[in-house]
Amino acid sequence: MKRTKLFMDTTVEIQVITGRAQDIAAAAALDRAFEAFRKVEQACSRFSPDSELMQTTQQIQTPVPVSPFLFEPLKFALEVAEWTDGLFDPTVGQALEDLGFNEHYLTQQAIHNFTSASASYRDIVLDEEKHTLYLQKPLVIDLGAVAKGFAIDLAAHELQAFDGFVVNAGGDLYAGGLAETGSKWKIGIQHPVHQEQIIHTVELSNEAICTSGSYERRSSIHPETHHIIDPGSKQSPHEMVSCSVIAPYAMMADAFSTASFLSGVKHGTAFIEQVNLKALFITSDLTTVTLGGIDIES
Structure with a gap:
């Protein structure tokens, strides 16, 4: 069973190895898997003014409660930023916008955010106990290097009951179990x-x-x-x-x-x-x- 939909600026194809007796269960699992992509996109999109990310980052020097769909990928992005001493930095969003990477893939509508040029990942504070986000200064967060992977993982979780499956989002993918050939x-x-x-x-x-x-x-x-x-x-x-x-x-x-x-x-x-x-x-x-x-x- 295979389905394809458009999410997060890419084509998402999900394939499940299933017998006829499992078709109904597989269809429901595919629905849940695609729903994971929708939820992550609504939480993490830099291109939608009404996304949780963009709404949250309008509030400076104020702790803002955020959902797990935003908190978890942002937390991991900050960890990688620490490991690389800032070479990987989710606050690179302003630089991307300045270079023209600022159009929504569906509407082609350009976004324009003007923030502190000196901002870095160190200006983002997450409270794991309260699940809040605190920004020390205005900045533009880009989660393009983690959000799609996070969505793939959530979708894959919905398909674990099947002997084989692939969640492919524009070439980035998770391959579970074995293919139909048994390999x-x-x-x-x-x-x-x-x-x-x-x-x-x-x-x-x-x-x-x-x-x-x-x-x-x-x-x-x-x-x-x-x-x-x-x-x-x-x-x-x-x-x-x-x-x-x-x-x-x-x-x-x-x-x-x-x-x-x-x-x-x-x-x-x-x-x-x-x-x-x-x-x-x-x-x-x-x-x-x-x-x-x-x-x-x-």
């Missing part, structure tokens, strides 16, 4: 130059893979700039063109693929080894670097 899922990694082709294939079971690539989105203002921005320099790194990370959860793979891309090959390698994950880096000259014992097919 691991074969997942293709998009070629960064010839985007209609697959450059490598990996096999996954009960793991997530997420890819950050410089080919995905380009600035309409500065064509040499893509959507992965160093929060310090406000520029895009170009040592890599693609960075895929395999992790137990999609939110982890999502965030660490972005953090590794920002770090570059040398520091990204150290980072992946530190957190004991698997990764595949593709450099600007199309050299492939594999980490963590990842097995690939060309």
Whole structure:
């Protein structure tokens, strides 16, 4: 059973291996899985003025209660920001807007927020006991590197009863169980130059893979700039063109693929080894670097 819907600026395809006796249960599970994407998008979207994120960040120096759909991905983003000493920073939203990454994917309506240029992740304070968000100054939070992965994980949770399933959100995915053949899922990694082709294939079971690539989105203002921005320099790194990370959860793979891309090959390698994950880096000259014992097919 397979269904496709549009959420979070991408096509979400969910596939479940099921027998006829399970069709009703599978249909209900698919509904719940897609509902997870809707809830995360409503909570975390930077592009919708009425999202929980945008409504909450209008309140400065005031503790604001937030839902788990916003609290959990933001909490993880702040943890990754700490691990990378701010190279990965969810307050990069203002820089993204300044570079033209500010249009809602459905309405094409541009958003314009003007905040403190000196803001960083350290200006965000979360209270785990009260589940509140406190901003020390105006800033724009972008959760693009964690929210989609979080939604994939929530959707995957709804499908655990089935022998095999894949939740695929624009190439970032979680593969559960086994494919219909009884073997691991074969997942293709998009070629960064010839985007209609697959450059490598990996096999996954009960793991997530997420890819950050410089080919995905380009600035309409500065064509040499893509959507992965160093929060310090406000520029895009170009040592890599693609960075895929395999992790137990999609939110982890999502965030660490972005953090590794920002770090570059040398520091990204150290980072992946530190957190004991698997990764595949593709450099600007199309050299492939594999980490963590990842097995690939060309």
